[in-house]
Amino acid sequence: MRILVFGGSFDPPHKGHAALLDAAARQLRPDRILVVPAFQAPLKGRPGASAADRLRLIRLGLLPALPKKWRKRTRVELSEIKSRKQIFTIDTLSNLKRRYSNAELNFVTGADSAATFNLWKNPAGLKKLALWWTATRPGADEKIPSFFSRIEGRMPDVSSTEVRHRLAIGEGVDDLLSPLVRKSIARRKLYGVRLLERLEVSLKSSRLEHVLCVAELAESLARRWNQDADKARLAGLLHDLGRSIPIPEMPSFARRHRVKVPDLKGIEAQNPALAHAHLSEHLARKMGYTDPELLSAVRKHTLGDGHMAPLDRLLFVADACSSDRNYDGVERLRELAFKNLDLAFSAVVKDKLGHVKKKGHWLHPNARRLWNSLRK
Ligand SMILES: [Fe+2]
Ligand SMILES: [Fe+2]
Structure with missing residues (x-):
């Protein structure tokens, strides 16, 4: 018996998953298809949606997209989800091998997962348990280990990360998700669909305007400097969530x-x-955002730190130069940010911290580290 095992977080399941599974089924002609949603994939953060929600989306979007012939042979394998913990693929495949002792297991996964295969637990053991299949997305430059065989066909250029970003910033996802998945996400307010609503409710109108301006500038700067524009925009939208808490209550909120x-x-x-x-x-974490780059930029946008990654710097500059700012010299800084982001970053830091230093005012340790890192 030939079994096609399709594992992933499906956070959320999108048209790329459906196309890959369909193409894999047609190419491998399996007797059975097992879709194996992870409770939490070991190399990824906490999923943006609960296991129950992702399961619902798989049933609404992924399975109905399969031709009837393959759908009849498909089961959702619930063992990882039911365990309610991180399960390594080696354990899932070992269990399947015990359950279907004479079966040939064919593990199909997206190119982004395949590219991280050497970081999975027990790669040598995994290679013996199954045949490995993946497909490449157009334009993607993932390095796939050579023992992976290719699923033929053109796959849509879409990743769950991109879908989540687009949802969170209110951009269209019609071309990425099936209509039923889209409706369910909207109805259950998954993936920060509620972000814009929440910003409108919790921030004063002037602060909301600032946040939208920062998001816009961060996105433009990211395009200019070949960074992830969706992520930069999202960082802009999230960066002042903490401003929804009254200033005098911020320290007690932090303690509580x-x-x-x-x-x-x-x-x-x-x-x-x-x-x-x-x-x-x-607050961003509470809303389900887990991307370390994104969270770092949000955390460091005011005080900075001794190490500032590219997105940290970009958001720091965007926050200081957004179009709602009107201090002397801001336009010059904004122009500079499009010509040389590092110079603009240094100039913003000097602007922000220079006068604090000059007046001998208190400087937070993180800000001091930022200042010292620039002096080096
Ligand atoms: Fe801020
Ligand atoms: Fe801000």
Whole structure:
């Protein structure tokens, strides 16, 4: 018996999954198809939607997309989800091998997962348990291990990460998701579909305008400097979530919710508003955002730190130069950001921290590290 095993987070299932499964079924002609949603894939963060929601979306979107012939042979394998913990693929495949001892297992996965295969637990054992299949997306440059065989056919250029970003920033996903999946996501307010609504409800109108301006500039700068524009826009939308908490309450909020804010006592005594970036990160996590780059940029947008990654720098600059800002020299800085982002970043840091230093005012340790890193 030939079994096609299709594993993934399906967070959410999109047209790329459906196309890959359909093409794999036609090419491999399996006797049985097992779709295996992970509770939480070991190399990924916490999924953006619960296991129950992802299961619902698989049943609404992925299975009906298969031709009837293959759909009849398809089961959703629930063992990983039912375990309610991270399960390694080696354990799932070993269990399947025990259950179907004479079967030939064919594991099909997306190119982004295939590219990380060497980081999976026990790659040598995995190679013995199954035959490995993947497809490449047009334009993607993933490095796929050579023992993977190719599923033929043109796959749509779509990833779950991109779908989640688009949903969170209110951009269209008609070309990426089946209509039923789209409706269910909207109805259940998954993947930060509620972000824009939430910003409108929780931020003052002037702050909301600022946030939208920062998101717009961050997106443009990301396009200019070949960074992920959707992610940059999302970072802009999330960066001042913490401003929804009244300034005097920020330190107590941080304590109550166990948000780690470095030198919270100093912040409380000197300028409680400085806690808001860490609170933004906390609230973003609560909303289901897990991307470390995204969360780092949000966390560092006010105080900075000794190490600033490209997106950290970009958001730091976008926050200081957004079109709602009108201090002397802001237009020059904005222009500079499109000519040389590093120079603009240095100029913004000097602007922000220079006068604090000059007046001998208190400087938060993270801001001091940022200042020192630039002096080097
Ligand atoms: Fe801020
Ligand atoms: Fe801001």
